[in-house]
Amino acid sequence: xxxxxxxxxxxxxxxxxxxxxxxxxxxxxxxxxxxxxxxxxxxxxxxxxxxxxxxxxxxxxxxxxxxxxxxxxxxxxxxxxxxxxxxxxxxxxxxxxxxxxxxxxxxxxxxxxxxxxxxxxxxxxxxxxxxxxxxxxxxxxxxxxxxxxxxxxxxxxxxxxxxxxxxxxxxxxxxxxxxxxxxxxxxxxxxxxxxxxxxxxxxxxxxxxxxxxxxxxxxxxxxxxxxxxxxxxxxxxxxxxxxxxxxxxxxxxxx
Amino acid sequence: xxxxxxxxxxxxxxxxxxxxxxxxxxxxxxxxxxxxxxxxxxxxxxxxxxxxxxxxxxxxxxxxxxxxxxxxxxxxxxxxxxxxxxxxxxxxxxxxxxxxxxxxxxxxxxxxxxxxxxxxxxxxxxxxxxxxxxxxxxxxxxxxxxxxxxxxxxx
Numbered sequence: 001x002x003x004x005x006x007x008x009x010x011x012x013x014x015x016x017x018x019x020x021x022x023x024x025x026x027x028x029x030x031x032x033x034x035x036x037x038x039x040x041x042x043x044x045x046x047x048x049x050x051x052x053x054x055x056x057x058x059x060x061x062x063x064x065x066x067x068x069x070x071x072x073x074x075x076x077x078x079x080x081x082x083x084x085x086x087x088x089x090x091x092x093x094x095x096x097x098x099x100x101x102x103x104x105x106x107x108x109x110x111x112x113x114x115x116x117x118x119x120x121x122x123x124x125x126x127x128x129x130x131x132x133x134x135x136x137x138x139x140x141x142x143x144x145x146x147x148x149x150x151x152x153x154x155x156x157x158x159x160x161x162x163x164x165x166x167x168x169x170x171x172x173x174x175x176x177x178x179x180x181x182x183x184x185x186x187x188x189x190x191x192x193x194x195x196x197x198x199x200x201x202x203x204x205x206x207x208x209x210x211x212x213x214x215x216x217x218x219x220x221x222x223x224x225x226x227x228x229x230x231x232x233x234x235x236x237x238x239x240x241x242x243x244x245x246x247x248x249x250x251x252x253x254x255x
Numbered sequence: 256x257x258x259x260x261x262x263x264x265x266x267x268x269x270x271x272x273x274x275x276x277x278x279x280x281x282x283x284x285x286x287x288x289x290x291x292x293x294x295x296x297x298x299x300x301x302x303x304x305x306x307x308x309x310x311x312x313x314x315x316x317x318x319x320x321x322x323x324x325x326x327x328x329x330x331x332x333x334x335x336x337x338x339x340x341x342x343x344x345x346x347x348x349x350x351x352x353x354x355x356x357x358x359x360x361x362x363x364x365x366x367x368x369x370x371x372x373x374x375x376x377x378x379x380x381x382x383x384x385x386x387x388x389x390x391x392x393x394x395x396x397x398x399x400x401x402x403x404x405x406x407x408x409x410x
Contacts, residue, residue: 123312132313133313133314135310135311151307154306192368223313238312242320242323249371252370252371
């Protein structure tokens with residue numbers, strides 16, 4: 001690290017102050033923002049270390065910043081350790097997870113990657129216009145390509161694992177807190193016979209995955225409607241749903 | 256899966272695909288050992304058929320997940336991995352009709368109150384399951400699903 005810990009000395013009292021504030025204290029957002037801005041060079045520094053691995057630098061800085069925010073929120077000064085030794089591994093973990101989650105699982109030619117991106121962008125645009133997912137014919141007409149090319153692009157999409165890149169194409173300023181979409185699951189689950197086994201499995205899921213499962217199977221929303229609410233692409237919702245269902249199934253089957 | 260002529264049959268040590276196409280409704284039958292690692296083949300067939308039938312992207316994904324869920328249930332309730340899972344896909348004018356069956360070790364069909372059933376019925380327009388004795392008297396679990404071109408949700 002070229003950054004010296006002394007550069008951030010002045011932020012230490014702010015960290016203690018933030019940790020001491022109640023969840024709903026009105027000064028929280030301002031303090032948090034000041035801390036994020038103050039520690040931003042740390043996130044940028046880590047993002048730079050992961051450059052040249054084929055992901056856009058802006059994405060990496062964004063992901064590292066998400067890691068920084070989560071470190072600021074979770075840091076407990078009472079534990080005695082200093083913030084940087086807690087934050088650096090947290091931020092690195094976030095960036096590593098990004099690399100794990102967003103990459104082509106097999107080598108895909110550039111033409112197909114571009115086709116995949118074009119189809120994702122067109123899907124987002126057409127869904128917003130029509131309020132439902134487009135068909136391959138509609139995508140072909142919109143993009144001015146053949147249906148066979150759309151099929152090729154959709155098949156290539158199967159080789160892509162969960163993608164922040166897709167989601168960057170979603171034009172949304174969704175400020176929805178996922179917590180808002182939950183909360184009714186207990187009532188919904190009342191009708192499900194194996195809920196004693198299901199509930200702990202649902203609780204273990206990341207908040208976004210749980211929200212998607214509840215909205216699809218208990219709220220009866222389409223994937224496109226969920227995509228709009230959660231602020232990610234339909235294809236990403238589709239991938240997350242399939243993966244989460246398989247996990248839940250494995251969990252329900254294991255004794 | 257690109258066979259378009261009548262009664263094209265390809266075989267593989269464990270996977271057998273039969274495509275028989277009449278004028279309006281192509282029917283595809285896949286016979287496969289009841290093993291979890293074969294689910295990906297069935298998902299791929301389901302997605303490919305729905306895509307080529309010009310279903311919208313939500314419906315394609317729904318059908319793929321429903322077939323996955325139904326077959327996972329059939330496989331988990333089969334007597335052994337050597338049992339044969341038989342899946343039929345009929346592409347009709349405004350819907351895809353999926354049927355599947357495999358011998359089962361449990362005499363009762365999956366409960367309609369289970370999470371798995373909730374998933375199946377949310378993903379399809381019609382879902383049915385029952386157990387009936389097969390030719391040799393062994394109980395056979397059957398699942399029958401219909402996915403319509405335009406989902407009934409949010410239209």
